[in-house]
Amino acid sequence: MSEGLSLWKDTPTRQAILDFIARITAQESPDFIPPTERIANFDNDGTLWLEKPLYIQLQFGLRAIGKMAVEKPELRERQPFKAVYEKDMAWLGKAAADYAKGDMSGIMTLGAGYLEAFDGISVEAFEAAAREFLNNAQDARFQKPYKLLTYQPMVELVHTLQENDFQVFITTGGGRDFVRAVCEEIYNIPRSMTIGSSVTFQYAEDAQGVAQVLRTKEAEQPIDDGPGKPPHIHRTIGRRPIMAAGNSNGDIHMLKYTVGHKGLTLGLLVHHDDPEREYAYDEGAEKALQLALKEGWIVVSMRDDWKTVFSPSAG
């Protein structure tokens, strides 16, 4: 095991992860768990890939809203189409600032615009749009396509767990179908093991009589965040996980549900403390960081525990 996690510095964090894997997988270990029950859940935004300065999906949404406002002038009369079309940074900045203070109204308006932009299209058409964006749109600071801005030590951890017969699921607060467009390519995680928030769907037959699943503009409840994560995990997996990794307050309930499993468990919290290679921020993670101490979750320091952050090809 000692040669595992080559992208991690030789710190107590790395050692704790390797010890956990060894104790779960060794047949003679009192903590041995069979592969069927080796369930691990990873949050996505800020845990597996970049979430600053804006969620990647929000960048995708802003483009879709802008495109729609160009195509349908009548939409420019109302938000969020008006602000995005006019590049009204005051309105957009206020939505972001309000969100940071716990006022969801501006973000909800943006979210509704996003759902409206893809209302009624087939799941295959949405997948193609998401993949096109993730393949081609670039982050301004790192100058690379978004799909390359995954945290390589975390991706290595996913693969190490898979090699040790863990079943690794993504549990994203963001849109499940957005992540599914690339999850196999960038993480080696199947679409069926990618859980997340979603719209509801409608069955329909097209003009040729071919059955289709169409998106609606209605968000499915609960969203896969905070106390919604454990219900989503149960619904998709049907087992309580033994390992979970997150980075924000939205991951607290998932972490609690995981460490509530009898026997040995592992909770990880990625701490963004690396302004040089990525970002440093505690906003939205204050409570999780506080709880980590009390609950025994391991805090991963991006700065101190990782040899690298992004893939070299990502600059």
Add this chain to the structure above:
Amino acid sequence: MSEGLSLWKDTPTRQAILDFIARITAQESPDFIPPTERIANFDNDGTLWLEKPLYIQLQFGLRAIGKMAVEKPELRERQPFKAVYEKDMAWLGKAAADYAKGDMSGIMTLGAGYLEAFDGISVEAFEAAAREFLNNAQDARFQKPYKLLTYQPMVELVHTLQENDFQVFITTGGGRDFVRAVCEEIYNIPRSMTIGSSVTFQYAEDAQGVAQVLRTKEAEQPIDDGPGKPPHIHRTIGRRPIMAAGNSNGDIHMLKYTVGHKGLTLGLLVHHDDPEREYAYDEGAEKALQLALKEGWIVVSMRDDWKTVFSPSAG
């Protein structure tokens, strides 16, 4: 491939299934599909296990409703607790007869009682109750525990597909968590690959502060039947299947969605035409049987295509 499906008689049906598998899996075949995309969906009631004279889950529900009526006398004032407690076969028979005629009211009342009987318990407690029932409760005619009343040729087909790197999912109109209690044991299908109808859930922490996922008595919409099946399939799998097997009108949309996949697909419809070894009935499958001819779905005759129905240990 010719020695596959040993529990199937040497008929055109068996040959068509084996041909499909061979064409999908042979590298040099123009119909070759990589394992990631080899998605198959099986309905459960009447396709993988017995559904007569009542759905197995309904037997489970009647016991739970009866037990609750014993424990809480005040419930005996209202339906369905009153009828079940008093063994009022006229009321229960009318609910079943109305259902056969398309009037759902009696069945809805029974369903609400079922959901109420398990309201607020943890998903683990529900799983234990379902497993206890499926292990021990016996079918009156076959005198065996319900979990042994699976159709062995269909189980063999599931395993044959798995050996050929298909990902085989269950898509049941019944309760997902009821089937999950035994799906690994009786089908070798993981819980995470068992899709179905469900209640919604609540996150809660118990008196010891341990996080729990609790059942509610509210049914999640849509239920996983008829036009609800393709949305459930998309939500869980994220890919259009290339094979599906069902037995009733509730499987029509799943079959249409499957054969809507570009390229070679296979739709199977199990026809209950074997009164000696199982049952003979077309009720609830009339439209599906009619469509099968038009759409090219293969009708599996229980009587003519299967050497055996149940496991010998199931009598």
